[in-house]
Amino acid sequence: MRRIAGLLALVWCLPNLVVAFWMVQGAFVAKTAQHEGIVAQASLLLGGLLIALFTVLLARQALRMLAAPEASGA
């Protein structure tokens, strides 16, 4: 069961990373700079980086569960 949960968590991480990548990428495209300004660019960059950070932490936990399901989690 823990392996399945770990696998599902890993699957959940994939779209999160895609969203994070698109947000960071969106922060640097000309359209955002021209139409929405520096605040929107900074928000996209910060939001994308935070999503990436928390997703990496989740992915690490998920990989632990896949590698050693009984050892991970009290």
Place this chain on the structure above:
Amino acid sequence: MTIAGQSGTIQPWSNELGDDFIFVRALPAVLALGVLYGLIGGWLSPAGASARRADGAVRRFSTTTVLLHALLIVGFLIALPTGAWQYLGGILDVQGPLPTYLYYRIHYIGAGIVLVSVFAFVTYWWMTGDRSLLFPLDDCARYLRGFAQELPSMLGTRLAQLLRLDLKQPAGSPGAFSFYEKVWSFPTFGFGIGLITITGIVKLLRYAIPIPGPIVWADSTLHVAAMVILIIRIADHLRYTLAHWPLVVAIATGWLPNRVGQTRAAPATGGDE
């Protein structure tokens, strides 16, 4: 103008607009359904039921909480990806595999489920008087200290320095839920869900009552901000609960296994029972 007419291909102006009108008209019924679920859950929750099973497992969540949490998950699984796509598709100028109106339609179905769940939860907590996920503000310093102690030492020490907390002092018991859950997890989730609910309802109400453009713009920005907060919170929530597996068992069954009854992350007392 019938709902069937609006949801099909013969819609008044466009597919997207037709769905907006259906959703705003259905809003009172959606909210009422949530309140009804909460009332039923509150009435059915046994008062003073045994909080400990024969095998020592502790009751952490009521059946109503387990079901409403599952409903909320379903709502988010539908609303979050479709909402993210609406926003990012616009930024990236990408159409995606489905027609735009379908993203909206699916998003509205998910949002409707989230609304039912949120209003049911609030009604249920009001009915039962359950406040186990909240901490008393007059005991704030102790809870912040406990929270800092539960964090990884690098983060906890910095937080303690910032808030001038004495980490050498014991924080005592957090009660039914851990300090992390009470000080960080629930308040931030509550803020994110509250913000996305209110801004989502305001976005929707513009199809029923005139709302000035700048307010709609600010509201839409906050809706997106709430989406980002919730994506982050869900990832963190999953990381925390998966690292404390009995909590996953508890939200699926309502019962916290006995062997972890005394650990800090999974306190021995019951949750919302």
